[in-house]
Amino acid sequence: MKRIGEARALLIAATASAVTVAGTFGFAGIMRSQFSRPSLSSLTVGPAAPGTAALVIATANQEEGRRLFLLNCAHCHGDDARGDEGPDLHDLRKSDERIRQLILSGIKGEMPSFAKKLNDSDVRALTAYLRTLHL
Amino acid sequence: MLLTSLFWSRAHGGATHFPIALVFASAFFDALGFYCQNSPQKRQLNGAGYLLIILSVFGCLGAVVTGLALSQWQVGGTGLTLRHHMVVWPAVALIVGLGTWRCLVGKRPSTLGFKIYLGVVLVACALIGLAGFFGGEMLLGGQ
Numbered sequence: 583m584k585r586i587g588e589a590r591a592l593l594i595a596a597t598a599s600a601v602t603v604a605g606t607f608g609f610a611g612i613m614r615s616q617f618s619r620p621s622l623s624s625l626t627v628g629p630a631a632p633g634t635a636a637l638v639i640a641t642a643n644q645e646e647g648r649r650l651f652l653l654n655c656a657h658c659h660g661d662d663a664r665g666d667e668g669p670d671l672h673d674l675r676k677s678d679e680r681i682r683q684l685i686l687s688g689i690k691g692e693m694p695s696f697a698k699k700l701n702d703s704d705v706r707a708l709t710a711y712l713r714t715l716h717l
Numbered sequence: 718m719l720l721t722s723l724f725w726s727r728a729h730g731g732a733t734h735f736p737i738a739l740v741f742a743s744a745f746f747d748a749l750g751f752y753c754q755n756s757p758q759k760r761q762l763n764g765a766g767y768l769l770i771i772l773s774v775f776g777c778l779g780a781v782v783t784g785l786a787l788s789q790w791q792v793g794g795t796g797l798t799l800r801h802h803m804v805v806w807p808a809v810a811l812i813v814g815l816g817t818w819r820c821l822v823g824k825r826p827s828t829l830g831f832k833i834y835l836g837v838v839l840v841a842c843a844l845i846g847l848a849g850f851f852g853g854e855m856l857l858g859g860q
């Protein structure tokens with residue numbers, strides 16, 4: 583009797599696992615769609631004026647940079663990049679190359695390296711976003 | 718604003734250690750109880766393992782919600798985030814399954830059932846430990 587009970591319990595446990603993970607993924611999907619920003623397609627409707635393509639690419643890069651910033655940097659630099667544990671990142675007076683080096687190598691004892699987490703395109707997007715912060 | 722990335726980062730950092738510690742402690746007490754055959758402590762050790770695995774299921778829920786809010790509701794990602802998620806989700810599934818099974822079977826499962834349970838708990842420990850390692854690497858990697 584006990585074996586049958588355990589087998590039935592196993593079936594219920596497997597179902598509970600599947601329902602929990604599937605429910606979590608579904609809930610995360612709903613939350614993502616609720617909080618997602620307007621898509622680029624909504625920004626590019628209609629005939630494009632000269633220079634619009636470059637502007638759209640730059641905007642997309644900055645948007646991606648902001649997303650990456652919130653995921654990776656905001657914990658220390660604050661959501662508004664005004665600084666918390668880490669410094670204020672507005673009006674940076676460092677070159678793009680120096681910013682890239684700092685992001686990828688980190689600062690010993692102060693800031694972790696993001697070399698394993700971010701690729702070159704991510705760093706470019708982050709830098710593009712940081713360059714908007716002087717506004 | 719209260720619900721910033723910084724808030725979720727700290728909330729996840731705090732919440733995520735509960736299920737890790739609870740699963741490891743549950744496995745430890747259960748394994749100890751298993752090897753204390755016919756000892757008067759066996760029942761108490763297995764009782765502690767039973768309680769802790771059920772608590773770890775609730776701990777998982779907090780860790781998952783804060784982690785999802787921190788990652789802006791991404792269940793995948795890239796790089797270390799992806800590796801973290803690739804081990805987190807199987808670990809969560811196993812912990813929920815183990816807690817449910819234990820809850821349904823009660824404090825005295827059969828010897829064979831308990832042996833299999835212990836093996837699966839060890840896999841869950843390895844996965845949740847690896848998830849914690851990748852999570853730590855995301856924050857402190859390279860230092």
